[in-house]
Amino acid sequence: MFKHPITKKTSELDGMKRINLTLKKNQQYLQKVQQQLPKNLANHCIHVVFNKNKLTLYTDSSIWASKLLYQRIQIIDAISKSFCEPVQSLSVRVVNEQLKLTIKKPIKPSAQTINNFALSTIHTSQKNDVLNTALNKLIKVLKG
Structure with a gap:
């Protein structure tokens, strides 16, 4: 009936465990690369990804990328x-400034929307309603 029965046990290295192990391994590769390089060059190595026998090294500027490429043989031998x-x-890749994490602020509704929302809660007949109190708190937060 089923090709793969539901009771089939899955590997322990599924999901988040596999991702966590990969990140730890990449961190070890990064540390080894940084040990092999001069201090001023090692400080600009941001991240390393090793996948299918290909090493990708991320740096923060194109100048450092070219200097890292001169150290190619030394890095490959060390790993x-x-x-x-x-x-x-x-391969050496440059992390773009735009790719760095930025904290986005949530979009606040306009003042007109907040006022319309406030008017709709005023017209409710029950003043002790739990939903009504929650909506009033929300309106106060949005106005403030």
Whole structure:
């Protein structure tokens, strides 16, 4: 009936566990790369991703990216020897300023919308209504 029965046990390395292990492994790669580089160059290595024998190194500017490319052989050798995994290629990418996390403020409704909302709650007949009290609190927060 079913190709894969529901009672089939899934691997322990599913979901968040797999993601967490991958992030820890990438952090170890980053630390190893930073150990092999001069301090001023290592400070500009932001993140490393190792996937399918390809190492991608993220930096914060194109100047540092070109300097990191000169260290390509040294980086590949360090990762290959330390983790016993062959590295076929190394690419360096620049993290754009626009990609950095920015905190977005929520969109507040206009004053007219808040007033219309307030008028609709005034016309309700029950003043002890739980919903009415909650809406009045919301209106106070939006106005303030």
